[in-house]
Amino acid sequence: MSNEFTELIAMKKSRKQPVEGDVFVIQPKKNHYYFGKVIRTNIQGKNLNFQGMNLIYVYNCFSQEKKIPANLEACEMLFPPTVVNFQGWLKGYFETVGNQPVTIKELNVDYGFFDDFETQDKFYNLEGERIHHCYC
Template structure:
């Protein structure tokens, strides 16, 4: 299966909000759900401050319908810190919102900070353990989400 980029959908001028459910389309007619977990995040690093923490869920759908819940699907890729470009350019399409509950939060994840050679949380605080799920620490966009999704779908 070859996924080059995400398929462009409807751009949005609205900023994402916690609980927003969105879809991405790595291949025409195949959608994966995403969810905004945090927005306007504080961070020790000024370049990382103010962005969004998102999840991309594992189970695809062929129709854009609002799910009842998402946490039972599991994550396709580790949580990502992203800017707003996915929504502004139409690669992330918000379809609704589900208020966040405690069980919606993934517990064992983090980010690898190549500069400090440590694992950190989304705010840049050092973790004292190696998380089960992690990705590189940095601000991504729809391109980095597309790349990670492609790697996951190809089993890499």
């Protein structure tokens, strides 16, 4: 049996839109929390699929309580930077527990996204501009 999680436990639902710097928790198992952070909101650019969405980082930082750890950005990411809509907060899967300024280190993370509609050999930045390197 795998110890990996495939579903999250819903917590507190919220209609409040996330803002940059919001720190949130996800709960894959009862009283097992991982921390995420909203890096950018209301994304604009050429990629229409990202319009109005949010860029988040989810850190491999485990806790049994919802207290924000010191130096959250020093933790590795649980998975690559991700673009999400508001549904995680609306349905209670993301619960905001505080706000911290987005750090320079977080702003300088090098990432990109494959184009799902093409051959997946093209890599794009958040604004939808083609980039020619991929650290895959």
